[in-house]
Amino acid sequence: MVSKSKLGVHSKKYHISKRTNQLSPSGIRKFFDLLASIEGVISLGVGEPDYATPWHIVESAIESLEKGQTMYTSNLGMPELRQELARYLQHHYDLQYDPNTELLITVGVSEALDLAMRAILDPGEEVIMPDPHYVAYDACVILAGGKAVTVPTYEEDSFELSAADVEACITDKTRAILIGYPANPTGAVMSREKIAEIAEVARHYGLLVISDEIYAKLVYGVEHTCVAALPDMKEHTILLGGFSKAYAMTGWRIGYAAAPKEIIAAMTKIHQYTMMCAPTMAQVAALEALRSGEESAAEMVEDYGRRRLVMVKGLCDIGLSCFEPKGAFYAFPSIKKTGMTSEEFAEALLKEEKVAVVPGSAFGDCGEGYVRCCYATSMADIEEALTRIKRFVSRHQRS
Amino acid sequence: MLNDILKILENDARTTPKQIAEMTGMSQAEVSRLIKQALKDRTILKYKAIVNWDQVEDEHVWALIEVKLTPQKDVGFDSVAERIYRFPQTRTVYLVSGTYDLFVLVVGKSNHEIADFVSQKLSHIEGVNETVTQFVLKRYKEDGEIVEGKEEVKRQPVIL
Numbered sequence: 001m002v003s004k005s006k007l008g009v010h011s012k013k014y015h016i017s018k019r020t021n022q023l024s025p026s027g028i029r030k031f032f033d034l035l036a037s038i039e040g041v042i043s044l045g046v047g048e049p050d051y052a053t054p055w056h057i058v059e060s061a062i063e064s065l066e067k068g069q070t071m072y073t074s075n076l077g078m079p080e081l082r083q084e085l086a087r088y089l090q091h092h093y094d095l096q097y098d099p100n101t102e103l104l105i106t107v108g109v110s111e112a113l114d115l116a117m118r119a120i121l122d123p124g125e126e127v128i129m130p131d132p133h134y135v136a137y138d139a140c141v142i143l144a145g146g147k148a149v150t151v152p153t154y155e156e157d158s159f160e161l162s163a164a165d166v167e168a169c170i171t172d173k174t175r176a177i178l179i180g181y182p183a184n185p186t187g188a189v190m191s192r193e194k195i196a197e198i199a200e201v202a203r204h205y206g207l208l209v210i211s212d213e214i215y216a217k218l219v220y221g222v223e224h225t226c227v228a229a230l231p232d233m234k235e236h237t238i239l240l241g242g243f244s245k246a247y248a249m250t251g252w253r254i255g256y257a258a259a260p261k262e263i264i265a266a267m268t269k270i271h272q273y274t275m276m277c278a279p280t281m282a283q284v285a286a287l288e289a290l291r292s293g294e295e296s297a298a299e300m301v302e303d304y305g306r307r308r309l310v311m312v313k314g315l316c317d318i319g320l321s322c323f324e325p326k327g328a329f330y331a332f333p334s335i336k337k338t339g340m341t342s343e344e345f346a347e348a349l350l351k352e353e354k355v356a357v358v359p360g361s362a363f364g365d366c367g368e369g370y371v372r373c374c375y376a377t378s379m380a381d382i383e384e385a386l387t388r389i390k391r392f393v394s395r396h397q398r399s
Numbered sequence: 400m401l402n403d404i405l406k407i408l409e410n411d412a413r414t415t416p417k418q419i420a421e422m423t424g425m426s427q428a429e430v431s432r433l434i435k436q437a438l439k440d441r442t443i444l445k446y447k448a449i450v451n452w453d454q455v456e457d458e459h460v461w462a463l464i465e466v467k468l469t470p471q472k473d474v475g476f477d478s479v480a481e482r483i484y485r486f487p488q489t490r491t492v493y494l495v496s497g498t499y500d501l502f503v504l505v506v507g508k509s510n511h512e513i514a515d516f517v518s519q520k521l522s523h524i525e526g527v528n529e530t531v532t533q534f535v536l537k538r539y540k541e542d543g544e545i546v547e548g549k550e551e552v553k554r555q556p557v558i559l
Binding site: 031035306358363 | 411418421422423552554555559
């Protein structure tokens with residue numbers, strides 16, 4: 001009989017690479033486990049639309065399966081999809097990308113980010129990124145052997161990244177600046193001026209800007225600025241985008257990278273050995289989304305816009321100060337007045353009122369004192385969650 | 400601005416002016432004023448529920464009736480249409496292009512009642528030439544709402 005310890009449950013029998021061990025163990029694991037044990041939770045902790053994918057997009061994928069379109073595509077992705085994507089980028093940002101050499105279809109922005117890091121970093125090289133930031137940013141840098149250098153951003157500045165602060169972090173090992181606006185977790189959007197200043201720094205020091213623009217379509221009352229479309233920035237930018245958030249396609253896992261051809265060639269090399277190609281049916285669906293998804297996307301954004309106002313006003317009325325998030329579908333209120341840490345707040349709120357929010361500390365040190373509340377959920381749930389949070393906060397207000 | 404309010408109400412007629420004000424950033428007084436005006440000028444016709452009658456023991460029979468008309472002098476189709484839509488059994492009446500002129504949706508308690516309506520009332524109206532009655536066997540979607548089998552899709556409760 002094999003004993004439990006022989007299975008290695010608590011032993012150090014299996015060697016795990018240093019690189020993997022370097023990844024933060026995600027203190028939030030405990031919170032996830034707690035969450036799984038409680039029934040009837042209203043979750044503001046999600047990171048995806050509450051809509052199903054628009055039916056015309058789903059239908060196009062079903063049809064492709066029925067027709068037997070079930071083989072690999074070219075490593076770069078289906079030519080029609082790359083052509084349509086080139087048209088899309090031209091139409092929206094006046095950007096010219098060659099669909100044969102400058103575009104790569106990936107398994108979500110997640111893969112594109114990983115490829116970008118592995119393609120450009122040598123061991124010990126540095127990537128500058130804002131704090132707080134999406135959880136995969138530093139992880140991908142570390143997995144590629146690089147070092148993540150974080151630049152604090154603050155609520156007072158609407159969580160915009162300051163070019164001067166970025167410049168102060170540049171060393172001879174710096175290779176790139178990684179940004180993602182509209183931002184997860186803050187909902188911040190960078191103004192055109194502020195992002196142009198970052199671009200200027202990148203150009204001046206010969207750095208790449210890796211710009212995760214997955215939330216590009218989700219902006220409210222402001223325009224999204226595409227980094228690659230700023231003057232002379234195309235050759236300094238790896239633009240990452242996808243379909244998940246705007247077209248409610250998270251589960252399809254489909255995204256893209258647009259970059260100078262030498263970089264796309266390098267990323268494609270890794271992609272062809274690790275992924276071969278993005279799933280074919282998801283590529284078909286993405287093509288349909290680009291061709292005729294604009295209207296469904298706009299309707300969803302309009303609806304998120306309404307919920308955003310309700311969420312932000314509700315949080316402010318409760319007394320949790322919340323800067324106005326102009327993009328994505330997150331509000332990032334300060335919970336400092338309760339005297340709790342983000343994790344304590346999230347855990348107590350879950351236990352006492354069955355509302356799930358994500359502790360801001362999961363996204364970096366500057367996220368401490370904040371929680372992420374996603375408003376991509378039904379209006380009824382938002383209102384009920386706000387009622388419960390209000391009760392919770394008035395109980396825990398520090399006198 | 401009125402359009403925003405109408406979209407919200409069309410999706411959920413119970414949304415209160417206070418909620419609409421929060422959702423749109425308009426003042427509650429302005430929302431209330433626009434709704435009042437919309438009701439007055441019949442931009443909003445009525446607030447009602449979409450009922451799935453199959454869930455209750457109350458037999459309802461639905462029929463789609465295609466009606467061919469002879470236009471009446473001076474008044475065209477409108478007066479014939481009016482004589483038809485005045486009957487409370489008619490739920491929807493449209494003038495349509497194609498092989499027939501009026502599309503009439505009728506609800507009754509039994510096949511018999513609908514047969515009576517068609518043979519005793521509808522076909523006797525002056526200007527009605529021909530009718531084709533089609534009984535509804537199953538309602539899949541009603542006024543934009545899936546009637547049966549709409550499943551809640553479960554999302555992961557927390558995703559970073």
